[in-house]
Amino acid sequence: MTTSPQNPVHDLAGIGFGPSNVALAIALEEWRQAPDRPDLSAVFHERQEGFGWHRGMLLEDATMQVSFLKDLVTTRNPASGFSFLSYLHHAGRLHDFINHKTLFPLRSEFHDYLAWCAGRLSEHVRYGSEVTGVEPVRDAGGRVWAVDVVAREAGGAEHRTRARNLVVAPGLEPRMPEGVGMGERVWHNEYLLHELERLGAGAAPASFAVVGAGQSAAEVADHLYRRFPGAQVHAVFSRYGYSPSDDSPFANRIFDPEAVDAFYTSPEPVKDDILGYHRNTNYSVVDPDLIDALYRAAYQDRVLGTERLVLHNLSRVAAVEEGPDGVALTLDHLPTGKQVPLRADYVVYATGYRPVDPRRLLGPLAAHVVEDERGRPAVGRDYRVATDDEVTCGIYLQGGTEHTHGISSTLLSNIAVRTGEILDSLSARTPAPA
Ligand code: FDA
Ligand code: NAP
Numbered sequence: 001m002t003t004s005p006q007n008p009v010h011d012l013a014g015i016g017f018g019p020s021n022v023a024l025a026i027a028l029e030e031w032r033q034a035p036d037r038p039d040l041s042a043v044f045h046e047r048q049e050g051f052g053w054h055r056g057m058l059l060e061d062a063t064m065q066v067s068f069l070k071d072l073v074t075t076r077n078p079a080s081g082f083s084f085l086s087y088l089h090h091a092g093r094l095h096d097f098i099n100h101k102t103l104f105p106l107r108s109e110f111h112d113y114l115a116w117c118a119g120r121l122s123e124h125v126r127y128g129s130e131v132t133g134v135e136p137v138r139d140a141g142g143r144v145w146a147v148d149v150v151a152r153e154a155g156g157a158e159h160r161t162r163a164r165n166l167v168v169a170p171g172l173e174p175r176m177p178e179g180v181g182m183g184e185r186v187w188h189n190e191y192l193l194h195e196l197e198r199l200g201a202g203a204a205p206a207s208f209a210v211v212g213a214g215q216s217a218a219e220v221a222d223h224l225y226r227r228f229p230g231a232q233v234h235a236v237f238s239r240y241g242y243s244p245s246d247d248s249p250f251a252n253r254i255f256d257p258e259a260v261d262a263f264y265t266s267p268e269p270v271k272d273d274i275l276g277y278h279r280n281t282n283y284s285v286v287d288p289d290l291i292d293a294l295y296r297a298a299y300q301d302r303v304l305g306t307e308r309l310v311l312h313n314l315s316r317v318a319a320v321e322e323g324p325d326g327v328a329l330t331l332d333h334l335p336t337g338k339q340v341p342l343r344a345d346y347v348v349y350a351t352g353y354r355p356v357d358p359r360r361l362l363g364p365l366a367a368h369v370v371e372d373e374r375g376r377p378a379v380g381r382d383y384r385v386a387t388d389d390e391v392t393c394g395i396y397l398q399g400g401t402e403h404t405h406g407i408s409s410t411l412l413s414n415i416a417v418r419t420g421e422i423l424d425s426l427s428a429r430t431p432a433p434a
Pocket of ligand 1: 015017020046048052054129132169353412
């Protein structure tokens, strides 16, 4: 950190303190511990009041979709004290976990692991600090050598962090179908547990509709079906049936660091092909065990004549109208073109997520970002956003790089290695202490 009386200049400011930037903070911590290295100072801004990883979807028995070995550190530094195994050791569950013989812990356990890591780095984080903009800091020649990260904090107070590098890691935002807004009875799955909590412990809704056929939709349908034994759960999707995620070993290589190299150097049409071929490792697909559980439930319903899990396949929601007592949906049945009315107490859209566009946060700096021919930010292999010559500070992205670095961009798989690469780039650009 460079200090002047009013404006300390940090080496790095981070937007968001989810798994991506927690992993970067760990990499920095390990960097500091090595001898003969300049200190690199960092401040991370996180809008939540404390650490939280998709809390609204922290369903009791949902499991991870990735091996625990792809934690925040192991693939970068297997000897790190921030690994999932170190966490288990600390929690006194290492042997129990080994006996469990699984690579896929509960999401709630992984959340606890992430929170354990974040808790050890709290001196570098400002929680309850929502970044509202970024302002350029110019030198005498007009070049942007640093940024001021502007954040709104408790009571509306403004806080500014000046830094020579910015790492933008704001994650994903819920995606609703065009023209559909969230409401009292129309939710996105991202907020499921918060919305159910709002209904109160004694609530006993009679019906739900769940739109979508991805992992979120399947988990939500399963959760609602089991949590509300008196309720009907209508699953609405345009496929014929829930389809399994491809978790087979060769296909899984698409998440390896080498795949990032191959993707990064591919021409655009090849990138499109790769994303198309391997879309079913991640998007619109469901863990096979969960598909089996849902099928078992639907079959059991038929045997018992209860029909609580109702599948509306090959169907799309054509209209949705929220009223004081429920939601009126109109479904298009795709094979026949018939319109089918459906009433539900609550509708959960599990229609996916989109990465936050970093340019939204960059303020006047967004105009300096170089775009590719499709209008997306150009990004270096080191995750540094390409800018015009006026900007000399570093702006790095964690997430939002599927178009340049491939399908692992929004996932945990490559976070450990990616943070090492960002740190290498950033430290190489940091002036040695005088
Ligand atoms: P993430 O979204 O986790 O964190 C971003 C953080 O930035 C948030 O804490 C947010 O509050 C903060 N933020 C945003 N804007 C801000 C602002 N303006 N100012 C300050 N803070 C701001 N992947 C995988 O590989 N395996 C898995 O098992 C799963 N499971 C999974 C479950 C569910 C329900 C979802 C929705 C997603 C997954 N994922 C996943 C994918 C998921 O993207 C991934 O696990 C990580 O959350 C990515 O971490 P990030 O830190 O990049 O984003
Ligand atoms: P997703 O995979 O993108 O699936 C979205 C679903 O919504 C698809 O079925 C899609 O159908 C449908 N859809 C999209 N737009 C629609 C519209 N306008 N109208 C109707 N349907 C629409 O999203 P996701 O299930 O939320 O998964 C996102 C990521 O989160 C994945 O990486 C997943 O692994 C992860 N996740 C992990 C866990 C876990 O770890 N346990 C839990 C939940 C999610 P089409 O295919 O027809 O477009």
